[in-house]
Amino acid sequence: MFKTLGKATKVAVLSIWFIFTVFPLYWMALTSIRPVREVTKKFYYPHSNSTLDSYRTLFKQYAFGTYIRNSFIVSLAASAFVIFIGLLGAYALARYKFKGKSQIMLVFLITQMIPGLIALAPLYLLLSKVHLLNTLYALILCYVGAMVPFATIMLRGFLQRIPPELDEAALIDGCNRFTALFRVVFPVALPGIAATFIFAFVQCWNELFLAMVLIDSDGNKTFPVAERSFIGAYYIEWGGLAASVMIGIIPTVVMFGLMSKFMISGLSAGIVKG
Amino acid sequence: MAASIHKLVRKDGKKSHNILAPLWFLIPALILVAIFIYYPVFATANMSFKNYKLFDQGHIFYNGFTNFREIFKDLHFHRIIQNTVLWVTVSLFFQFTIGFILALYLKSKFRFSGLYQGIIFIPWALSGFLMGLVWKWIFDDSLGVLNDMMLKTHLISKPIPWLSNPNWAMAAVIIANIWYGVTFFVIMILAALQGVPHEILEAAELDGCSKAKALFLVIVPYIRPTLILIVLLRIIWITNFPDIIFGMTSGGPNEQTHILSSWLVQKITYDQDWGSGSALGLIMLGVLFIFTIFYLLATRLEEESEG
Numbered sequence: 001m002f003k004t005l006g007k008a009t010k011v012a013v014l015s016i017w018f019i020f021t022v023f024p025l026y027w028m029a030l031t032s033i034r035p036v037r038e039v040t041k042k043f044y045y046p047h048s049n050s051t052l053d054s055y056r057t058l059f060k061q062y063a064f065g066t067y068i069r070n071s072f073i074v075s076l077a078a079s080a081f082v083i084f085i086g087l088l089g090a091y092a093l094a095r096y097k098f099k100g101k102s103q104i105m106l107v108f109l110i111t112q113m114i115p116g117l118i119a120l121a122p123l124y125l126l127l128s129k130v131h132l133l134n135t136l137y138a139l140i141l142c143y144v145g146a147m148v149p150f151a152t153i154m155l156r157g158f159l160q161r162i163p164p165e166l167d168e169a170a171l172i173d174g175c176n177r178f179t180a181l182f183r184v185v186f187p188v189a190l191p192g193i194a195a196t197f198i199f200a201f202v203q204c205w206n207e208l209f210l211a212m213v214l215i216d217s218d219g220n221k222t223f224p225v226a227e228r229s230f231i232g233a234y235y236i237e238w239g240g241l242a243a244s245v246m247i248g249i250i251p252t253v254v255m256f257g258l259m260s261k262f263m264i265s266g267l268s269a270g271i272v273k274g
Numbered sequence: 275m276a277a278s279i280h281k282l283v284r285k286d287g288k289k290s291h292n293i294l295a296p297l298w299f300l301i302p303a304l305i306l307v308a309i310f311i312y313y314p315v316f317a318t319a320n321m322s323f324k325n326y327k328l329f330d331q332g333h334i335f336y337n338g339f340t341n342f343r344e345i346f347k348d349l350h351f352h353r354i355i356q357n358t359v360l361w362v363t364v365s366l367f368f369q370f371t372i373g374f375i376l377a378l379y380l381k382s383k384f385r386f387s388g389l390y391q392g393i394i395f396i397p398w399a400l401s402g403f404l405m406g407l408v409w410k411w412i413f414d415d416s417l418g419v420l421n422d423m424m425l426k427t428h429l430i431s432k433p434i435p436w437l438s439n440p441n442w443a444m445a446a447v448i449i450a451n452i453w454y455g456v457t458f459f460v461i462m463i464l465a466a467l468q469g470v471p472h473e474i475l476e477a478a479e480l481d482g483c484s485k486a487k488a489l490f491l492v493i494v495p496y497i498r499p500t501l502i503l504i505v506l507l508r509i510i511w512i513t514n515f516p517d518i519i520f521g522m523t524s525g526g527p528n529e530q531t532h533i534l535s536s537w538l539v540q541k542i543t544y545d546q547d548w549g550s551g552s553a554l555g556l557i558m559l560g561v562l563f564i565f566t567i568f569y570l571l572a573t574r575l576e577e578e579s580e581g
Binding site for chain 2 (some may be wrong): 010013014017018020021022024027028031040043085086088089091092093094095096098099100101104106107108109110111112113114115116117118119120121123125126141142144145146148149152177202205206207209212213219224227228231238241242245248249252253255256257
């Protein structure tokens with residue numbers, strides 16, 4: 001009796017949460033394929049007059065192709081750099097014991113409390129001094145800088161799980177620490193590295209405010225910034241907006257799907273950022 | 275595992291006490307962190323004592339505590355503080371509670387549990403700003419689907435002014451934030467639950483503990499350090515997360531749904547009053563610093579409990 005009741009509650013709770021999670025995305029998807037004139041109608045399932053017009057408009061009338069390309073360039077480059085630099089730092093923190101190590105850990109950990117938003121103005125001034133404003137390089141640099149601490153700490157968690165005997169053997173075989181890291185440890189740590197990469201990618205892809213401040217010209221806008229200017233102050237074209245939101249979330253959802261296997265172990269290994 | 279690492283260190287003693295080798299590996303990371311995270315903190319502190327308006331660069335000068343005074347005197351200051359506290363506490367409470375319940379249910383595998391997890395974890399990967407736009411569309415006073423559904427099911431007799439009434443708007447952004455943040459808690463708590471050794475649970479069962487009792491007397495105390503850590507991290511994170519608010523209301527109507535961080539963004543990007551924005555940033559930093567002390571204490575706590 002109690003058992004069936006308990007099971008019924010479980011099914012109910014899980015179902016409600018499932019619907020609550022999926023509905024907003026489902027509704028946005030429905031909106032995006034409605035004919036423009038019927039965008040505000042309340043059909044709860046796809047209609048026979050569904051159309052991809054809203055999507056076509058995005059690429060024809062607006063430069064969404066460019067914005068997506070920019071977002072990919074920035075996110076991929078920043079994630080790759082942050083993995084390389086984070087891996088070096090993580091290796092030192094996972095494999096060496098040295099004076100000042102806990103202080104260095106502290107330097108990385110404390111960054112988690114600093115509101116990234118306070119960096120908007122100083123980084124604008126800094127990057128204007130080196131003439132990088134309005135370039136994708138500026139965004140890549142800032143994102144790498146912002147993500148290094150979390151990547152280092154997360155990768156350290158993965159490296160600590162790999163037996164140190166592995167790199168010892170490599171050292172005996174004539175590797176130095178650097179080549180041991182990239183030839184021997186890297187392949188073994190690949191699942192963790194992939195998870196960290198995707199974490200970084202998702203954060204870059206979704207970042208709005210720095211990109212808003214640092215990028216001005218239309219040709220260099222990343223996706224969220226373009227989206228921001230796409231919504232007019234007084235009038236929102238909901239069909240186009242819905243279509244653009246769908247396009248904007250596909251890359252991260254796909255990335256996420258790729259990593260869902262590593263997700264839990266990835267987080268428990270010491271992820272420090274949402 | 276920990277033991278074997280220590281062994282390596284001892285075996286490898288000569289090399290590992292040399293600080294130079296690990297430092298070479300750490301230098302790129304440290305330089306980047308210094309430039310892109312710590313330098314902006316000092317620059318902000320400096321700027322917060324200046325009259326610094328981007329549109330009036332001829333008149334940049336130190337003005338003492340004027341920026342701070344003006345923030346505290348601001349017409350909307352009390353409302354914004356109140357909103358921030360609500361935003362953090364209410365979001366956190368529901369995110370944690372729902373996350374905990376879901377994690378407990380997901381701990382034991384069932385048919386399609388992998389698929390189920392994959393789908394309910396999706397919000398984590400999405401842009402807060404874009405999801406803010408999605409929720410804006412759902413909550414829209416006249417065109418939104420939520421009012422439509424509630425009217426059709428006779429839950430309400432006239433549309434709720436979700437986004438045009440400040441209090442309803444605050445409720446709306448918090449609901450969206452709960453939707454967005456539960457995933458994080460499910461993942462973290464699930465990971466913590468999976469770390470509870472079977473022996474402990476079996477022992478509790480042998481001692482005649484009921485499931486509920488085992489949960490509160492055995493499991494929760496065991497994962498408590500992790501829970502504290504997650505909550506503290508999340509408090510900081512939610513405080514610094516204005517993306518959803520920007521998508522849904524941009525702080526409106528009439529600045530009534532701003533929280534500290536969205537107000538900061540407003541000052542920097544729209545008002546272009548960098549002195550005032552920096553002062554606000556410094557205030558937030560001070561508040562979050564207190565939480566960080568707790569966070570660090572909790573980290574130490576966890577390391578000790580891991581032994």
